[in-house]
Amino acid sequence: GKVTDRSNGDALPGVAVLVKGTTVGTTTSVDGTYSISLPEGSNTLVFRFIGYAVMERNVDNASVVNVALGVDTKQLQEVVVTAVGIERETKSLGYAATKVEGEELTKARETNVVNGLAGKVSGVRITQSSGSLGGSSKVVIRGTNGFEGSNPLFVIDGLPISNSTPSNSNSPSGNASVDYGNRAGDINPDDIESMTVLKGAAATALYGSRAKDGAIIITTKRGAEGKVKVTLNSSTRFDNVLRLPDLQNEYAQGNYGQYNIRNTNGWGPKISEVQDVTEKNFLGEDVTLQAYPDNVKDFFQTGMTYMNNLAFEGGSKEGDFRLSVGSTNQTGIIENQSLDRYNVSLNAGRSFKDKLTVRTNINYVQTEAEGRPVQSSNSPNILTSAIYGLPRTVDVNQLRDNWIDPVTGEQIALTPDKTGNNPYWIINRNNNESDVKRAYGNVILSYKPLSWLTLSNNAGLDVYTENRFNKTSKGTFGALQGEFYKATIQNQIFNNDFIVTAERDITPDFNIKAMAGHNIYATEVSSQSVTATNLTIDGLYDYANATSTVPGQGFSQRRIIGVWGDLGLSYKEYLFLNVTGRNDWSSTLPVDNRSFFYPSVSAGFVFTDALNIQSSVLDYGKIRASWANVGSGANPYSLDYVYNPATSYFVQYSLSGTFPHGGLLGFTAPRTYPNFNLKPQNQENIEFGADFRFLDNRIGLGVTYYDTKTSNQIVSLDVPLSTGYFARTVNVGAVLNKGFEVDLRLNPIRTSSGFDWTTDVNFARNVQSVEDLPEGLESYGLASGWSGLQIKAEDGKSFGLYGTAWQRDPEGNFIINAETGLREVEQGKRLGSINPDWTMGVNNTFSYKGVNLGFLVDIRKGGVFYSGTVASLRSSGLAEETLENRGSIFIDRGVNKTKDGDFVPNTTPVQSMQDFWGRYSATANTEGNVFDASYVKLREVRVSYILPKAWLDKTFIGSAELGIEGRNLWIIHSNVPHIDPESNFFGAGSVGEGVEFNTMPTTRTLGFNLRLTL
């Protein structure tokens, strides 16, 4: 007989055909045919195929039995790719795994594929660091598990790839704060078939230590059997600033109401009151002061993004291929900023004599970026403060035309003291450059000597070289003699998985699948950098042109060997049990402790099938549970006491000096006291969940509860500096993350005329708490900002923001200095959690005939956010709110503390609002600029129209779709003034977040898209 797909009549190979009540069975061949001998007394055949409804057919002496299987809509027959590339039916899983189709990611394509996940998966939090072109994004799955951050594993077709965000070590002048992106951003979204997010330890147990923070498993597109297809996907988009600051336009620069060209602020006279006099402007001209309300807005331009992808694919019975070529070309919202990325990928497979299959997926990516801005503080090249800090009286057009003296070639400064750099000087002369060349890919050999046995080997390599070049030309204030920094970072990951799989039906009802694997994983990171200062010839960035050069280098290597086993049992396709065990040997642990074992158990029970519930309300119901234990190693070189040659010595305000000093070198003892007895860290995870489908699949609901405890953390625990060390490598402390996730799919309208409305809602709440800190240690720092601002872990609390807070009396009133009228402060106070209370995404899709409309709303509730940009706008008197009470008497509400320690209402007015805001928003004063980090964002909008087939009949075009797409269109709600609350000063690789300082503003993107299939 032959088995076909009911929907299209295509042959179905690999369908299990069993004689009911016996162990006799076979599978269909590639053309869907089968033959089987019926034992005496049997009459019924059972046809089983993943994703299709099981069918039983009585033979009744027929010699040919053809069946057409229908797709099983009643059950969740979705197949997901789980750890080490194992494909499993969703219904068999004992844990939550969320699959995001590639289609979903390319609806409104993100240049950084990580951002495409924002708001789409429950429990997955994406935070963009900045609006830099090609900037980085941080991924946190189910809360941060470690004191050293959260770094989910990215896996492409079984190959773990790098998602690193190396910082600029040894770079001069605070240039460390350039956002060079995260390396998962190199992936071409058009190549992605699907992404599966594995959230819990049971799901990732087979990856072991590498995936304790979850894993994002990417499967790339392959060619399909049939005719060759060519697909073109082209987008043209326009980018502009999502959120501009609200500035005052009434006051000029100066001090206490007096005009002064030396200041770049808004504390001078009221412009309307000095119309009878002239003042010098930055060009030395006598002018009547006037405000230029759009001078900041006009600094920015419309950026352009062109994303094009061309894919050729095809296949036969024996093999398939897909070749994809993509380009992303962007120009920034600021002149001279650009990013060009090119991707080429080939995914090809071929089978030989049904037993041997070879597949390879090879990718090459090249990214070139120019003008990535310097952010944060202490560098002469910081752009955001140079733009936002423009006095209201500066005409940006005049500035654009007058940044360099045409005669002398010198910079035209905004002040006579030549302090602040002209932002046009920065963007015209001091543009950073960077490029990444990366190749990754793997070769998979699969051999099937017996129908139930498969041997496969997946060997892969991910190699990239990144070059960075920061330049500060001569004549830049703050680095008058010019300087530059060049760095090369090389990263390599080698991974090999050898897997043996045996799968048999022991009885028709009882299936067993056993797997055993061996894994080698090796990483190598190296960097070389040179900082060159004092240039002789302007614009010549050659080492020999500098009077001082300081080289730096780094290297680190780590290897893991693992063996593992996975035993999967299923009974009657409704009860599933999986047991795994993996043993790792890690190069980074002491020899005696380098071996560690971790097990997992998970089970799924489809009770609607087991109990044979036939209900018109409940279509499908499943409960699941899992438990897992995962270990992980340390950072390389944590064990030895070594002396390092020093390249620099610390000086505040990013002014560190360099060795040799006076011709002499310096060596230093380690900052971290090593631990010769480190143990692996341990993560224990319990998860329960249930999945339901109601009302003919109109409602789908998934709920999951989890509890993860990561203990014996291997951390560089900050120790009292009085020990002589900054930190000590220890196994200490635990982080608990408990939470629940709800995934709800509603299909409120589904009409016979073809109108369909689907809403996907995902909700996640995670509660983090720190436990088991050593006796006497209540908290310690995870990441440091400046002036006492810190991210800390405190016993019993979630990771939080700490810094200077207002002093309050027992009733909570601000304590105000009776002499100055200004608030008193105290240091080292907790100012809130950096984590949200909950996150939610709501994705709506409407379709009618060829028209599709979709929009995604992304919601974050809770947590705190500190903005250094807001602080600067306020302390400099440029922010709109600084207009309030100017020129009138202002008495801050609060109390004065008397000599006797009593509190009396404050009656002292502030001397001036300049003093008030100077105090309120001083960098040393954190609380004044801490906000609730909640937001509601319109993340994506897409409207598309599939052209009717009839229109294209006479053309070479197979199908065509036109779309309008928008990303980050609207901050519907935010509590942070002036800026987008989604920014992160610490960068994607750090545990720190919730802090921003002179971050490049994020962008809103709107454009159109054309997809053609030939």
Place this chain on the structure above:
Amino acid sequence: CESYLDVNTAPYASTKVEPKLLFNYATTNWAANRAGGDNYISVALAAQTIASGGNYGWGKGDVYDISPYSTGNTWKAYYATAGLNLIQAIAEAEKASPANNNAAAQAKIELATMMYEASTIWGDIPFSESWQGDIAYPAFDSQKSVFEQVIALLDEAIVQIDESSPLKISDYDLVYKGDMSKWKSFAKSIKFRTYMVMVDKDPSVASKIGQMLTEGGMVSSSAANFAFPFFNSPDKENPRYKILKRYSGVDAKGNVINTFFFANNNVLDYMKQLEDPRISVYFDKPDDVTTYNGVDSEEEADAETATVSMYLYRADAPEVVFSYQEQLYLEAEAYARGLGVGQDIAKANELYKKATKEALLFNGIGAAGAESYVQNTLPALTAVANPVDQIHLMQWIDLMDRPLEAWTQWRRSGVEGSEIPNLTQPQGTPAGGLIRRWVYPPDEATSNPNSPSPAPRFTEKTWFDL
């Protein structure tokens, strides 16, 4: 398989090192902290030796509001980047065969000086239990105990010095080039200064002061000043110059200018009264202004205000830890007060004049001019109502450019309310009095359960301060 995993040895680090390499790293970090924004600016503004000029200059708000970064980085230098490396240098020197005793002594003298400084900033600090791998939470020693340990460590170093031995740190000693007699005199002077700081609270050390005066052997010429060099080449400049170079601006000729720090009336007024020839060395006045105009601490400066001079802030200005004139003023004070010696105003006057002359010479005043000033203009101790106060005032003026020492000098110059000079709380500082110490850096306070609780506030006096 096992050897495949044996890749955990860092390739760019060494398990062995010569003491001189650690010593140089430590010394440079120490000097850089003293001259850098964390220590110099914070202390100079708080101790009121220079003025911020309000919003016209460096900006308000930094006074008494010392950033936890600054306190943390300074603590870090004393204990980690400098302190630990000196400890390791001592260990490496003493375990070498033959032992390098001079190198160990050099490191000990610096370490003792640093702990003295740290205690003058914070009062009670960890010392006896610091740098011991197995002690995770060092105890805080009382200031008295710290000073006594400083003296004991200096004594240990003095005994350990073997001037005849060629084993020492010489090429890597940027201060004394391995001249062990200078190290010895420096060690003795630090010891002497420590006793002078202790004596008001603990009069029993007066006899030690007397003994040291009799024995001599302390810093006895400007050649033995402890001055760490910086250089006029990129990234080797004095950090104070680098702050201006990076952030302050340049004049029309492209020369770095000082728009941040101004002449403080608390220094300038006294110098004017004394017709001190150093005024034009210490301060620059705007081109079109005829007089040197100072401002009070935190007062708004303007285009007429004199700035701290670019001479003091020059790129290759050394960081001075101890000077000959400082020694002479201390000796003058001991005689004027009769500390362990008979009170002798004439002797004190002689030393005070000599000290002042040295101070002028140090600041580039010609020998003849210096001599003439000391003989003709400087009021003699015998002619002033309170000779000790006069010595304190001259010490204060001399130390304007060394705020850490100036601050200690001011605190020990009299009981509360009668310090020299009389300082008042700057506008904008929180009520409660003048600053008398730094609060402990939050990092240490939160991570070391032995840190004093409640933590002393910045207005609380340390042990020596009456």
